[in-house]
Amino acid sequence: MAIIRCPSCNRRISSIAKACPHCHEAVEELNQGERAQLARRRWRTQLYHARNLTYLAMGLVVIGTLVWWMTPPAGLTPPVSMPAALLLGLGIVGYLVGWGRVLWLRLMRAPDRSD
8 A cells, every 4th residue: 555646636645545535536437336425425525614614603703792792882782893893794794605505505415325
């Protein structure tokens, strides 16, 4: 077993790997079942990243709300400070983009398994 470079992402992988574990690109010829499994793995990875974006965005909204609450005047009263508004805005936009991506991936459905 040797270490080779993936032709797609140029990361180090095993020479006996049929697909790159990093970018899920085929390194050698795959049969129909292996291609379907690789497509499903790609879909799951994309869904995982989209969900993580929504979690990060929720964190930004919470932090933005805390910053807003702690800056003078105390409490959640206008005017909103610039850092709080920036965090809230980024969090809300990130959340909407993340959930849009999750819904899009769900609409596209997971590739069928060919067992």
